[in-house]
Amino acid sequence: MAAANTSADLAAVYRDLHAHPELAFRETRTAAIVADRLRTLGYETTTGVGRTGVVGVLRNGDGPTALLRADMDALPVQEQTGLPYASTLQGTDSDGTTVPLMHACGHDMHVTCLLGAAAELAADRSAWQGTVLLVFQPAEEIAGGARAMVDDGLYERFGRPDVVLGQHVAPLPAGFIGLRPGPAFAASDSLSVVLHGQGGHGSRPEATVDPVLMAAATVMRLHGIVSREIAGSSTAVLTVGALHAGTRGNIIPDRAELHLSVRTFDPMVRENVMAAIERIVRAEAAASAAPREPDITLTESFPAVINDPDACARTQEAFAAGLGPDLVVDPGPVTGSEDVGILATKADAPCVYWLLGGADPQAFAPARTLEEVAHIAHSLPSNHSPHYAPVIEPTLTTGIKALVHAAHAWMPAQT
Numbered sequence: 001m002a003a004a005n006t007s008a009d010l011a012a013v014y015r016d017l018h019a020h021p022e023l024a025f026r027e028t029r030t031a032a033i034v035a036d037r038l039r040t041l042g043y044e045t046t047t048g049v050g051r052t053g054v055v056g057v058l059r060n061g062d063g064p065t066a067l068l069r070a071d072m073d074a075l076p077v078q079e080q081t082g083l084p085y086a087s088t089l090q091g092t093d094s095d096g097t098t099v100p101l102m103h104a105c106g107h108d109m110h111v112t113c114l115l116g117a118a119a120e121l122a123a124d125r126s127a128w129q130g131t132v133l134l135v136f137q138p139a140e141e142i143a144g145g146a147r148a149m150v151d152d153g154l155y156e157r158f159g160r161p162d163v164v165l166g167q168h169v170a171p172l173p174a175g176f177i178g179l180r181p182g183p184a185f186a187a188s189d190s191l192s193v194v195l196h197g198q199g200g201h202g203s204r205p206e207a208t209v210d211p212v213l214m215a216a217a218t219v220m221r222l223h224g225i226v227s228r229e230i231a232g233s234s235t236a237v238l239t240v241g242a243l244h245a246g247t248r249g250n251i252i253p254d255r256a257e258l259h260l261s262v263r264t265f266d267p268m269v270r271e272n273v274m275a276a277i278e279r280i281v282r283a284e285a286a287a288s289a290a291p292r293e294p295d296i297t298l299t300e301s302f303p304a305v306i307n308d309p310d311a312c313a314r315t316q317e318a319f320a321a322g323l324g325p326d327l328v329v330d331p332g333p334v335t336g337s338e339d340v341g342i343l344a345t346k347a348d349a350p351c352v353y354w355l356l357g358g359a360d361p362q363a364f365a366p367a368r369t370l371e372e373v374a375h376i377a378h379s380l381p382s383n384h385s386p387h388y389a390p391v392i393e394p395t396l397t398t399g400i401k402a403l404v405h406a407a408h409a410w411m412p413a414q415t
Helices: 007-019 028-041 107-123 145-151 154-158 211-222 224-229 267-287 309-323 340-347 370-379 395-410
Strands: 044-049 053-060 065-071 090-092 098-100 130-137 163-173 182-196 236-245 255-264 295-302 305-307 334-337 351-359
Touching: 007 028, 007 107, 007 395, 028 044, 028 053, 028 107, 028 130, 044 154, 053 107, 053 145, 053 154, 065 107, 065 340, 065 395, 107 130, 107 163, 107 351, 107 395, 130 145, 130 340, 145 154, 145 340, 154 340, 163 340, 163 370, 163 395, 182 211, 182 267, 211 224, 211 236, 211 255, 211 267, 224 236, 224 267, 236 267, 255 267, 255 334, 267 295, 305 309, 305 340, 305 351, 309 351, 309 395, 340 351, 351 395
Parallel strands: 065 130, 065 163, 163 351, 182 334
Antiparallel strands: 044 053, 053 130, 090 098, 182 255, 182 295, 182 305, 236 255
């Protein structure tokens, strides 16, 4: 397997995965590629964990167990990168809708980096002692994959880890690592709100209860929660990402549906935001004389990712030694969310989850300070954008090294 971990080979794997994205819990092609490579490398390999997850185990004597995780699923986004390996595929969403498919969040890079790290760890067993537990997780984008694998007996079947390690590619300069102890990624709550009206002809609004107007007023009031009800010293993000109502301009419909996303770090802030959402939605429905109460449904929820400070210090020392001290930065709290923390809390193990720079370093050439780097990063296409795609190198090489060095920090060399 000496050739399996060459840069060209893994770059080809990445381009293939990027061109063939799969939605949550449908990552069958990706899982098959992963499983085939792990078996060739000598890992005990199990598929179908948590529906479409893959687990690889490599035992190398007595010692700690390090869990290394990569997520595999893609998004219903129409790719607009213009890359020669851009996705042109379509799939069926959970509601039966035909949607475009794209690896718009970089999970294809996560998978490729972990496959590269798996090969390096298998090739040099004298550098570590213990057990490598590789988790290729489905359905991160819908916050279901980590729970599904745990509920399917992940730790009862394969053992509990001493640490949970992982990374997420982001528009930092490729070659850099962003690691923050403590609250690192926000908690996430997704809600569906259905507002009920009374439909009728667009020429006679007085004979209707217009849910479109009700929805518009609700959206405006909801966006006042963070700016007017949350302290400036706290962090919260509320986004109304979808509003569906009506079919034609001269027909007033009888319902409108909103889809909300909430990100918070502090449980008390979360409680206040969620209570304010319910208060505002119900009050706007009452103010519009809605014929019935709105339906408010929590569709997804998972906690903040809390990086263990001591574990971060231990891992950062390995990064500094292996990658260079100037290449490891504190990115600040990330308002994006991740379900990797569930793997750590369910194992009662420390979590160390970092950002992997994936943006073209040349874009940051004018920057002289970290503030200027951050300013440039905010101007670049980011995760979930139809234009987002990390540069393959040095992102891939850095991601592999980061995972290997992190694993070595927890599994000492053989004596």
